[in-house]
Structure formats: structure tokens, C-alpha cells
Amino acid sequence: MTLTRRQALGLSAGAAAFLAFGTKAGLAASDATEAAIKAFTGGAMPGSGKVSLDTPEIAENGNTVPVGVSVDSPMTADNYVVAVMILADGNPNPAVATFNFSTMSGSAEAKTRIRLAKTQNVIAVAKMSDGSTYMDTKEVKVTIGGCGG
Amino acid sequence: MAAPKPRVKVPKKASKGEVITIKTLISHPMESGQRKDKEGNLIPRQIINKFTCEFNGQTVFSCDMDPAVSANPYMEFSAKVEESGTFKFTWVDDDGSVYETENEIAVS
Amino acid sequence: MIKMRTLTAVMSGLLAATAATAVLAGGPVDEALIIDGETEITTRTAAPEGHPFDELISGWHYRTDETRALQADSFQNPGMLYVERGEEIWNTADGAAGKSCADCHGDASESMKGVGAAYPKWDAASNRPVNIELQIDACRKNNMQAEPYKFDAADQKALTTYIRHQSQGMPVGIDLSQGEMQSWWDNGKDLYYTRTGQLNLSCANCHEENNGNYIRADHLSQGNVNGFPTYRLKQSEMVSLHNRFRGCIRDTRAEFPAAFSDELMALEVYVTWRGTGLAVETPAVRQ
Numbered sequence: 001m002t003l004t005r006r007q008a009l010g011l012s013a014g015a016a017a018f019l020a021f022g023t024k025a026g027l028a029a030s031d032a033t034e035a036a037i038k039a040f041t042g043g044a045m046p047g048s049g050k051v052s053l054d055t056p057e058i059a060e061n062g063n064t065v066p067v068g069v070s071v072d073s074p075m076t077a078d079n080y081v082v083a084v085m086i087l088a089d090g091n092p093n094p095a096v097a098t099f100n101f102s103t104m105s106g107s108a109e110a111k112t113r114i115r116l117a118k119t120q121n122v123i124a125v126a127k128m129s130d131g132s133t134y135m136d137t138k139e140v141k142v143t144i145g146g147c148g149g
Numbered sequence: 150m151a152a153p154k155p156r157v158k159v160p161k162k163a164s165k166g167e168v169i170t171i172k173t174l175i176s177h178p179m180e181s182g183q184r185k186d187k188e189g190n191l192i193p194r195q196i197i198n199k200f201t202c203e204f205n206g207q208t209v210f211s212c213d214m215d216p217a218v219s220a221n222p223y224m225e226f227s228a229k230v231e232e233s234g235t236f237k238f239t240w241v242d243d244d245g246s247v248y249e250t251e252n253e254i255a256v257s
Numbered sequence: 258m259i260k261m262r263t264l265t266a267v268m269s270g271l272l273a274a275t276a277a278t279a280v281l282a283g284g285p286v287d288e289a290l291i292i293d294g295e296t297e298i299t300t301r302t303a304a305p306e307g308h309p310f311d312e313l314i315s316g317w318h319y320r321t322d323e324t325r326a327l328q329a330d331s332f333q334n335p336g337m338l339y340v341e342r343g344e345e346i347w348n349t350a351d352g353a354a355g356k357s358c359a360d361c362h363g364d365a366s367e368s369m370k371g372v373g374a375a376y377p378k379w380d381a382a383s384n385r386p387v388n389i390e391l392q393i394d395a396c397r398k399n400n401m402q403a404e405p406y407k408f409d410a411a412d413q414k415a416l417t418t419y420i421r422h423q424s425q426g427m428p429v430g431i432d433l434s435q436g437e438m439q440s441w442w443d444n445g446k447d448l449y450y451t452r453t454g455q456l457n458l459s460c461a462n463c464h465e466e467n468n469g470n471y472i473r474a475d476h477l478s479q480g481n482v483n484g485f486p487t488y489r490l491k492q493s494e495m496v497s498l499h500n501r502f503r504g505c506i507r508d509t510r511a512e513f514p515a516a517f518s519d520e521l522m523a524l525e526v527y528v529t530w531r532g533t534g535l536a537v538e539t540p541a542v543r544q
Contacts, residue, residue, distance in 0.1 A: 060324050060544035061490035064220075064490040096218065097215060097217070098213045101210060102208060104209040106169075106229030111224075112222065112223055115216075115217045145491065145544070146463075146472040147456060147472065151342055151345070174333070176338040176339075221335045221338060221493065
């Protein structure tokens, strides 16, 4: 493979970006996503940990992508998960769904299927009964079909 | 189109204090409001925007849905059961329609 | 903020490139399809005599973990919503005769068991092969005095899915000795190997010569039809066999024949035969 100078520059800039932001992918969210997160948390940026998002690494079709969330919580009256919001950072509108839990939920886990317009980050933000918030981010690659697209 | 049809999977029995898994599915196109018809006109949004699961009248779990939830929305979640009773599942459509179904569980 | 977004895009580009390399290594997965942990479905079998392959492999093996899991759970499989809708139609009277399917055929789990595995079959009355959709239409016209369904009407897809589902797990096997089935098979074979469209592709170019390879990011299968009607994630809907035939031909940038035309019925006879011995999966789940 031969690279033009422009391509080579582009690649190295990409690699540099990867090195600089690779560990903080969740922070590179769009304005709309950031606004949705802040509206949900009451202005704070969520911490990491507690919430874990389960998504496929590669989705065969963006119309039906299984996602699951689980939050580490005893789910007792004085310590439970109030809600988990799911966002898709690369969709025309990042809002996807919000799961609202209760102490009768027993465990803070839920699964659904979502639409992703393209390869992008999916974000889960958990809000606990003490007001603290946590976030997890996973990238899902959305493949493009055969000749039909 | 045939009326949306809910499907629900709840165990018939459980022991007291057990955390059970509930699965629900409903037939619905979840029209996103982003698609265009053959003439290029935007097809208006029509989705199920809210799902609720109650047990003996108390809300266990609910979900607010946006158009990014897939067609035929699937929901899986858990519930801790302390007594026998009835689960009631409700889906609310953008057009105001409400689809409901109920399941009994025996807890011992 | 804008700068960050651009960098994110570059980053995901790099990751996608890495992922594509990883994916390209995969052929059909070596796993068993067991629905609800109970019913094992034959998804690999020895090919019949005269077949270009030694082993027939269901399209299920070419899909991702998540798509395969959807089909293996009869609750999560969205195609089952259409099976349930089909059951309603089966039991509902329609047409001037005021009859339902059930009035003549009773319990579909008995009367329709095996039927979907043996279609298309020769129909002496129309002097051509019929598939399930055409058989339903004949019943509607002659016995129910109802209008035939429009191609791909929601009820046609649901009822076809319900009827074919009654043969789930049974091996596909059509009778080529009836009527002129063999000459329709011959015509279907000719079509299968004929290149069409601006892309100049035949069915065989993708599904015989390149199954297991990728066409862009799409993992090509052997093109077996034992799972139809199938729930496709792309449409989020049941997709009929003739819809898929037309879609494939359209994608070669060719004019495509009408549903149930002589061309597509011949193709259905031939392609169904190519999956002889694979179990009916309806409703399968595909990408």
C-alpha cells in the first residue's frame, strides 16, 4: 500500500488523537449528549464505576442492537438506583430510553433493543437514590450491508 | 394494521423474596418521525413512549422510550416478589392508545 | 467541542478498520441451534446428490452471536409476534363463504405439520408449482370466496409464517417427480447461474462461489431459504422469500421479476431444493 503525504498526515493525526483521547472516549460527547447528561444529573458530570453497559462490539444492523445495563446496588430503601438513561451519541437525537427502577426491582438490570444510525458511542448514566451519578460508555460498530447498503 | 399485541414472560411461581426476570415484547413499528415516504414526505412519528410494570398496584419498573428504541420494543428487567399477586403491564402509544396485559404469580 | 468531535470520528475510523480485519477471519460458526434449550434444529446436513456443495449450512451460522441468540429464544424472537398474529388469522372467518382456515383445516399444529417443509409443490389446476402464499390465495378464492392477498400484505406474511412455523424442525424436502416440477427446477437452475444487472452478478457468484466471504461488511451465506419468511433486522419486519429474491436481484442493479412470476417460482423450486435436508427454521432471524 502506498500512502500520499496527505493520507499519511491524516493517519498520524488520527493515531495521535487516539492516544490522547483513547482512555477518555466518554468525554468526547456531542453538545446534545452533554446537555442530556447534565439535564439528567442536575448539572454534574457523572463519575465512573458502578454502572456497566453491555453492547455488542459489532452490530449486524443498526436497526436492532441489543443493549443491557446493570448497576451495582443493594436496591434497599436507603440505597437504590433511581434510573438509568441510555444515550446514543451519534444519532440525530441522542435520547434512547430511560429505565426507572424501584426498591421492588430487586436488581438494577434491564435490557432492550435500540437503533443506531452509524458506528458510535452508547452511553449509560445511572442516578442513585443519594443523588450521585455514574456513567459507562461503549463503542458499537454498525456495519453496512452488501450491494444494497 | 392489526392492533399491537403484547407478549409477556413471567414465572408462574416463585419463592418469597426471589428476584425474578420478566421479559416483554409488543408488536409496534415505532415510527421514528425521521423516515420519508415514497413521495419524500416525512412520515409522522408514532411510537410507544412509555412502558410500566406494576405489581399489586405499585410501580416496579418503567421505561420512557424515544424513537431510537427498535420496532417491536423488547424490555427485560427484574422484580423482587414478597407475596402472590398480579403483574400489570401497560404500554402507552403516541396516539393515546393504551395496551395492557396482566399475569398472576404464586409466591410461597 | 467541534474539534473533539472530529477527533472522535477519526478515532472511530481507526477502530472500525481494526474490527473489520478481525471480522474478516470468520467463516460459518461451529455451534448448534437449540431453540429454548430444547429443540435442536438441523442447520448442517449432507447435500443431496447432484448438489455443488458437500455440506449444506443454514444462514444462521453466518450471523453474529447476538442475532443467533435472538433466534434461539422463542420469546425474544420478534418473528414469533407474526406467528401469533397468523394464528389469529387462521381462526378468523373471512370472505363471502364466512369460513376461516380452521373451519376446513382444524388445528394447524396437526393439519399443517410438514406442509411448509414440502412446498413449493405441483398444482395440477394451475399447471405450475405453487408456494404457500399461492396456496393460501387459492383457498381464499375457491373456498372462502375472499380476495387474494396483495403481495406482502401484512396478513399474507403473518399467515404464511404461521403455516410454515408448524413445520419448524422438519427437514426441507420437495417432490420433483410431480407434474412438470423437474422442468421448473431446470429453469430455476438456469436463472441461478445467470448474471444480471449492472453489477453482472448471478446468485451463484455470491452464494455458491463466495459464501463465507464478505461483500462489504455483509457475511455471505449459502443463500438457503429454510428460514423464510424470516425476521430481518434491517426491515424490522417479516420478509417473504419473493421479497428477498427481488431485493437481491435489485441489488445487482437489474430489473426484477414480479412476485410469484414464472421466473421467481422456478427460482423458488430450485433454491428450496438446494436446502434439502436442512430443517425449517421459520421464523428465522437474519441481519
